[in-house]
Amino acid sequence: xxxxxxxxxxxxxxxxxxxxxxxxxxxxxxxxxxxxxxxxxxxxxxxxxxxxxxxxxxxxxxxxxxxxxxxxxxxxxxxxxxxxxxxxxxxxxxxxxxxxxxxxxxxxxxxxxxxxxxxxxxxxxxxxxxxxxxxxxxxxxxxxxxxxxxxxxxxxxxxxxxxxxxxxxxxxxxxxxxxxxxxxxxxxxxxxxxxxxxxxxxxxxxxxxxxxxxxxxxxxxxxxxxxxxxxxxxxxxxxxxxxxxxxxxxxxxxxxxxxxxxxxxxxxxxxxxxxxxxxxxxxxxxxxxxxxxxxxxxxxxxxxxxxxxxxxxxxxxxxxx
Amino acid sequence: xxxxxxxxxxxxxxxxxxxxxxxxxxxxxxxxxxxxxxxxxxxxxxxxxxxxxxxxxxxxxxxxxxxxxxxxxxxxxxxxxxxxxxxxxxxxxxxxxxxxxxxxxxxxxxxxxxxxxxxxxxxxxxxxxxxxxxxxxxxxxxxxxxxxxxxxxxxxxxxxxxxxxxxxxxxxxxxxxxxxxxxxxxxxxxxxxxxxxxxxxxxxxxxxxxxxxxxxxxxxxxxxxxxxxxxxxxxxxxxxxxxxxxxxxxxxxxxxxxxxxxxxxxxxxxxxxxxxxxxxxxxxxxxxxxxxxxxxxxxxxxxxxxxxxxxxxxxxxxxxxxxxxxxxxxxxxxxxxxxxxxxxxxxxxxxxxxxxxxxxxxxxxxxxxxxxxxxxxxxxxxxxxxxxxxxxxxxxxxxxxxxxxxxxxxxxxxxxxxxxxxxxxxxxxxxxxxxxxxxxxxxxxxxxxxxxxxxxxx
Numbered sequence: 001x002x003x004x005x006x007x008x009x010x011x012x013x014x015x016x017x018x019x020x021x022x023x024x025x026x027x028x029x030x031x032x033x034x035x036x037x038x039x040x041x042x043x044x045x046x047x048x049x050x051x052x053x054x055x056x057x058x059x060x061x062x063x064x065x066x067x068x069x070x071x072x073x074x075x076x077x078x079x080x081x082x083x084x085x086x087x088x089x090x091x092x093x094x095x096x097x098x099x100x101x102x103x104x105x106x107x108x109x110x111x112x113x114x115x116x117x118x119x120x121x122x123x124x125x126x127x128x129x130x131x132x133x134x135x136x137x138x139x140x141x142x143x144x145x146x147x148x149x150x151x152x153x154x155x156x157x158x159x160x161x162x163x164x165x166x167x168x169x170x171x172x173x174x175x176x177x178x179x180x181x182x183x184x185x186x187x188x189x190x191x192x193x194x195x196x197x198x199x200x201x202x203x204x205x206x207x208x209x210x211x212x213x214x215x216x217x218x219x220x221x222x223x224x225x226x227x228x229x230x231x232x233x234x235x236x237x238x239x240x241x242x243x244x245x246x247x248x249x250x251x252x253x254x255x256x257x258x259x260x261x262x263x264x265x266x267x268x269x270x271x272x273x274x275x276x277x278x279x280x281x282x283x284x285x286x287x288x289x290x291x292x293x294x295x296x297x298x299x300x301x302x303x304x305x306x307x308x309x310x311x312x313x314x315x316x317x318x319x320x321x
Numbered sequence: 322x323x324x325x326x327x328x329x330x331x332x333x334x335x336x337x338x339x340x341x342x343x344x345x346x347x348x349x350x351x352x353x354x355x356x357x358x359x360x361x362x363x364x365x366x367x368x369x370x371x372x373x374x375x376x377x378x379x380x381x382x383x384x385x386x387x388x389x390x391x392x393x394x395x396x397x398x399x400x401x402x403x404x405x406x407x408x409x410x411x412x413x414x415x416x417x418x419x420x421x422x423x424x425x426x427x428x429x430x431x432x433x434x435x436x437x438x439x440x441x442x443x444x445x446x447x448x449x450x451x452x453x454x455x456x457x458x459x460x461x462x463x464x465x466x467x468x469x470x471x472x473x474x475x476x477x478x479x480x481x482x483x484x485x486x487x488x489x490x491x492x493x494x495x496x497x498x499x500x501x502x503x504x505x506x507x508x509x510x511x512x513x514x515x516x517x518x519x520x521x522x523x524x525x526x527x528x529x530x531x532x533x534x535x536x537x538x539x540x541x542x543x544x545x546x547x548x549x550x551x552x553x554x555x556x557x558x559x560x561x562x563x564x565x566x567x568x569x570x571x572x573x574x575x576x577x578x579x580x581x582x583x584x585x586x587x588x589x590x591x592x593x594x595x596x597x598x599x600x601x602x603x604x605x606x607x608x609x610x611x612x613x614x615x616x617x618x619x620x621x622x623x624x625x626x627x628x629x630x631x632x633x634x635x636x637x638x639x640x641x642x643x644x645x646x647x648x649x650x651x652x653x654x655x656x657x658x659x660x661x662x663x664x665x666x667x668x669x670x671x672x673x674x675x676x677x678x679x680x681x682x683x684x685x686x687x688x689x690x691x692x693x694x695x696x697x698x699x700x701x702x703x704x705x706x707x708x709x710x711x712x713x714x715x716x717x718x719x720x721x722x723x724x725x726x727x728x729x730x731x732x733x734x735x736x737x738x739x740x741x742x743x744x745x746x747x748x749x750x751x752x753x754x755x756x757x758x759x760x761x762x763x764x765x766x767x768x769x770x771x772x773x774x775x776x777x778x779x
Contacts, residue, residue, distance in 0.1 A: 015665045015677050016695055019760045021746030023337065023505065023670035024696075027753040029704055082701075126704040216711075263707040263718070314738045315332075315580065315715040316593040 029125070033085030035212050036253070040092050040195075042205035043249055047194035050154035051100035055194045059095040061104045065111035066091030073120035086125050090114055093133035093253060096195025097246060097293070100155070102147050109143070110136040126259050130300045134254055134293050151191040164191040167244040185243035196246030206252030215256040218268040219275075223251040226276025234284050241280065250292035251275075260300040267303075267310040274299045323553050325567035327543075331585040332714040334573035335747060337671075339544060342637045343508045343629050348516055350641040351654055353430060357399050357645025359385070360410055360421040363685040364472040365479050366392035368419055377404045382622050383433040384468070385422060394470045394480045394685075399624040399643040400424055401431040413667055413674045413681060421682075424645070435620030438465075442618055448560060454526045459487075462531060462617065469616035470623045470685075475499060475510070475577070475606035476668065478686035481613065484605060485531045488598045493532040495587060498525055498539040500548065500607040501570060501577030504669030507689040509627040512639045513608045514541070514548045518555055522565075524610030527617060529564055532603060537565040538586055539607070544572040574671060575745040579604045581714050593741045628683055632666075632692040633659040642683050648690055649679035658692050666691040671746040701754040709748035709758060715741045719748035723761040731772060734765040742766075 047055045070087040074080065094114055098107060114136030122128045141148050153164040167190065175181050184190050188198025196202070209215045227247060228238035241247070255261060255275050262271050275295045282291030362368035369386035379385060379398040386396040406423040438457065444450040467482035487493070498521070502510040514521060529537060539556075541548050552567045568586055570576050580591045582604060589600045597604055608627065615621040624644055628651060631637040635656030642651060648665065652658060666673040667687050676690075683690075709719040718737055725733035742762050749758040 015675065015679070016663045017675040017677060018664055018695065019749075019757045020668075020673060020744070021671040021750050021759065022664070022666055022673065022691075022693060023750060024698070024755070025335070025337075025751045027708070027751055028699075028755075029701055029753045032704075032706070032753055124702070126702050258704050258706045263705065263710050263720070265711070311718065312710075312716040314593065314717055314741050315584075316590045316595070316741060317738075318592045 029086070030082075030084045032214055033089055035214055036089050036209065037085055037092065039205040039208035039212075039214070040089070040096070040253065042201040042208070043096055043195035043198060043253075044092065046188050046198035046201040047096060047100075050156065050188055050197060051152075051194055052155050052157035054100040054155065055095075057104055058098050058100065058102060058107050058194060059092065061107045062095035062098070062111045063088055063091035065108045066094065066115050069112045069115040070120065073116055074124075077120070079124070084125075087115055090119065090132045090136075093195075094136050096249060097133065097137050097193045099148060099151055099192075100194050101150060101152055102144075106140060106144050106147060110140045113139045128259050129303075130297055131254050131257050131260050134297050137293055138297060153191050154189055154197075166191045167240060182239060182243065185240065190244075192244075193246055196249045199243045199248045202248035202252060206248065209252060209256070215252070216265070216268070218265055219256050219261060219272040220251040222269045222272025223247070223255055223276045223279075226273040227279055230277050230280040234280065236280075236284070241283070245279075245283065245290050246292050247279070250296055254292075255296050255299070260303060262303050262306045262310065264307070264310055264312055266312070267306040270306055270310060271299050271303065274302065323557050323562055323566065325541075325549050325553050325569040326538075327569045328571075328585055330571045330573050330576065331588065332581045333712055334575060334581070334714055335712060335750065336572060337505050337574050337750070339572070340505045340631075341508050341511075341544070342506070342631050343639050344511055344545075346508070346512070346637070346639050348512050348627055348639045348641050351643070351646065351651065353400055353426060354643060354646040354650050356402075356405070356423055356425045356647075357643060358410070358421050358423050358647065358680075358682040359396055359399065359645040360412065360419045360682070360684060361386050361396060362417075362419045363396065363478060363644075364394045365477065366390060366394070369393060369396050371407065371420065371422065373404055373422075375404050375407060378402070378427070379404060379424060380431045380433040382435055382620075382624060384470075384622070388467075392480055392483065394472050394482075394623075395468065396422075397470055397622040397624055398424055398433075399645050400426050401429055402427040410681075412684075413676045435622075437618040437620045450523065451526060451560060454523070454530050457527070457530060457617075459531055462527065465620070466613060466616055469612075469621065471609065471612050471616060472623065472685050473606055474608040474612065474626055474685070474688070476672070476686055476688055478684075481605075481609055484603055485528065485613075487532065491598055492601055493598065493603050494535045494601045495603075496525070496528055496532055496534045496537040496565075497582060497586060497602060497604045498528075498537070498565070498607050498610055499577060499579075499582060499604050500539055500541045500545070501582065502545075503542060503572070503574045503577035504671050504689075505574075506631045506691055507629050507669050508631075508639055509629045509688045510607055511545050511548060512629075513611060513627050514545075515551060517608075517611045518551055519559070520611040520614045521607050522552075522555065522559055522561060522610075524612070524614035525565060525605075526561070527613055528603070528605055528610065534603075538568040539565055540568045540570055540577075540582055540586060542572040542576055543569050574747065575714060575743070578714070578743055578745060580743065593738055623685060626683075626685065626687070628687055629689045630655045630692075631689065633662045633694060634692050635659060644685055645682045647680045647682055648676060651683065651690055652679060652692070661694045662692045663695040664693050666693065671750065672744065698755045700756060703754055703756060706753060708751045708753065712747045712751050714745065714747060715743065717742055719758045719762065720756075722765050723756060723758055726761045726765045726768070731765060731768045735769060739765050739769070 118135035231241035278295035279291035367390040
C-alpha cells in the first residue's frame with residue numbers, strides 16, 4: 001500500500017482531514033440565545049419596576065417550568081438536553097406577556113404548553129411552526145379567558161392592585177392631556193402585560209438585538225410602518241397604536257424568532273407588513289382587544305409559503321427572453 | 322502619481338480576521354530539494370502524457386509530459402536529475418488517482434536550453450520595450466505560453482494560453498489583473514506584486530496587446546496599501562497611465578473570486594454556467610502575469626512559484642519553491658511546526674484542502690501551506706437564522722441544499738441553482754450551528770454529476 005498510494009518514503013506523520021472552510025466566525029446558538037436574554041432584561045426590568053413582586057413571581061415560575069419541560073421532553077425523546085438558553089427565552093417571553101395578577105399555576109400550565117406542545121412536539125429548536133410563547137398565550141386565552149384579560153395599573157412594590165383599563169380596552173380613545181398620555185405610553189406607566197407596557201425599554205432591548213446583529217431591521221420596521229399606516233387609514237392616532245398593546249415587544253422579540261419567520265430579506269419585509277396590517281385589523285374589527293399576538297401567529301403559518309415564493313434571484317440569472 | 326479608484330463592494334461578504342503574518346516578509350528562495358514529485362495533472366483539464374521514462378536524465382525546464390486535449394498544460398522538470406519513479410498518487414481533496422513522476426536531484430542545477438523573444442530582450446529602453454510588445458506576433462505568444470505550461474496561479478490552475486486567445490464571436494473590453502488575495506493568511510500574491518512589480522505590469526502589457534481592451538484595472542484590496550501606493554506610482558512612470566488603473570477594493574471575502582470581482586468593478590454579473598469572457602472580461606492573476614513575461618523574455622516554463630507557509634509554524638515565510646517540492650521540506654525550512662498542530666492545509670483557511678501526508682508535493686496551484694490545530698466543533702441542528710443566505714455572494718439558499726441532500730432530493734439542488742455555488746465557504750463560516758454546509762453542497766454536486774452521467778448512459 002505504501003508504494004502505490006502515496007509517494008515514496010512518506011514523512012510517517014499523518015494529519016487529520018477536515019472540511020473546508022477551516023475558519024469560523026465564532027457564532028454559536030448559545031451565544032445568540034444569551035444575547036437575546038440580555039436584550040430581554042430591559043423589558044423585564046421595566047416589568048419588575050412597574051409591577052413589583054407579582055412580576056417577579058410570574059417570571060420565575062415561567063422560566064423554571066419552561067426549562068423543566070424541555071428537560072423532561074428531551075429525556076422522553078432520548079435526546080441530549082443542552083442548556084443553550086432557548087427555553088429560558090421562551091419562558092421569559094411568556095412571562096412578559098402575562099398580566100401581573102395571573103395565578104402562578106396558570107403560568108406553569110402555559111409554560112408547559114409553550115415548550116411541550118408548541119416546540120418539542122414539532123421537533124425542538126428550529127422546527128417549530130408557531131412562536132412558542134405566543135402559542136402558549138393563545139392557549140391560555142382559551143382556557144383562562146378572565147384572568148388573561150384582567151389588567152391592573154402599575155403597582156410598583158407594595159401598592160395594592162387596582163384593576164384598570166388599558167388603551168386597547170378603551171378603543172384607543174385619547175384623553176385630553178395628550179402629551180402626558182403619550183409619555184405614559186412611552187415609558188410604560190400604564191396597565192398591561194408585565195413586559196409590554198414600556199415602549200422605551202422594549203426599544204432599548206430591540207436596539208441591543210440590532211447592534212449585535214441578532215436580528216435585522218426588516219421585520220420590526222415593516223411591522224411598525226404597517227401598523228401606523230393602517231391605523232391612520234382607520235382614522236386612528238398612529239402614535240397611540242405604535243406605543244401600546246405590546247407592539248414593540250412583539251415586533252422586536254417575537255416576530256423576529258428565527259424558526260417562525262422567513263429566511264430572506266424580502267420575505268421578512270412582507271412578513272412584518274402582514275403582521276402590522278393584521279394587528280390593526282384585529283384591534284379594530286376583531287372581537288379581541290389585542291392584535292399583536294394573533295397577527296404574529298397567523299403570519300407564522302404563512303412563513304413556509306413566503307419562503308417558497310419570495311426567493312432572491314441567484315447571481316447571474318439571465319432573464320428569459 | 323495616479324490615484325487609485327476606490328470601489329465599494331457589490332455583494333455581501335464578510336471581513337474576516339486577516340492573520341497576514343507574512344505580509345512584510347520578503348520572498349526567500351527555498352534551497353533546492355533532494356527530490357521532487359510531479360503529478361501529471363496540475364491544472365483544470367486532461368492529465369498529461371509522460372514522454373520520459375525511468376532512469377532518464379532531465380534538466381530544469383525540460384518538458385517531461387505533453388498536453389493531451391485542448392484544455393491542458395505540459396509539465397516540465399523542475400530540478401535537474403534522474404527520473405527515479407513513476408507512481409500513482411492520490412491528491413488531497415481528490416478521489417482521482419493521477420500518475421506522478423519522481424525526480425531525484427543530481428546536485429547541480431542544470432537548465433535546459435531556453436530562448437526568449439529577441440526583440441523584447443534587445444529593447445534599449447522601457448518605451449522601446451512597450452513598442453516591442455505592441456508588435457508581438459499573437460500566435461507566437463500563444464504557442465510560447467502554451468509550451469511553457471503556464472496556468473492560473475491564483476489557485477484555479479486554468480491553462481493560461483486559452484485566456485490569451487481572442488474568443489470567437491465575443492469582444493473583450495476589459496482586462497482585470499487580480500491582486501486581491503482575499504483569503505486570510507495568504508500573502509504570496511501580495512509579495513509577488515511588491516517584489517516583481519515591473520514584470521507584473523510588463524506581463525499585463527502582453528495581455529493588453531493580445532486583447533486590446535478598452536479599459537483595464539489592477540484590483541487590489543485596501544488591506545494592501547503598500548501595493549496600491551506602489552502601482553499608483555509605477556503605472557504612470559512606465560507610461561501605462563492610459564491603459565490601466567488601480568482599483569482599491571474593500572477587503573472583504575470573497576472579493577478575489579472572478580465573478581464577485583467583475584460585479585464589484587464593472588457591475589456586470591456573469592450568467593450562471595458562463596465564463597467572464599461572456600460578459601467581455603478577462604481576469605488574470607498578478608503572479609500569472611509575471612510568469613507570462615518570464616516565458617516570453619527567457620523562455621522560462623512554469624517550474625517555480627511563491628508559496629506562503631504560515632499558521633502554526635515556528636517561522637512563517639513566503640518561499641519561492643520549485644514545483645514538486647514535498648510540503649515537509651517547506652515546513653522544515655520554516656522552523657518546523659509548533660506543538661499541537663493536527664492539520665496541514667494546502668490553500669487558505671476558507672477553500673483549502675487537508676493534506677494528510679506532508680511528503681505530498683507543492684503543485685502549480687498551491688499558494689499556501691497552513692498549519693493549524695484542530696478546534697473541536699459541536700454540530701447542532703439548523704435554527705433557521707438565515708445567516709447562510711444573507712452571506713452568500715451568489716445569492717443562493719445554502720440551507721436548502723443541506724436539506725435536499727439530507728433527504729436525497731438532488732433535483733431540488735438543481736432547481737435552486739447549485740451549479741452557481743463557488744464553494745467559497747461564507748455560509749459555513751457564519752453558521753451558528755456549525756453545519757458543514759460546503760460538504761453537503763459538494764456531495765449534492767457530485768450526486769448530480771452521477772445522475773447526469775447515468776442518464777447519458779441509459
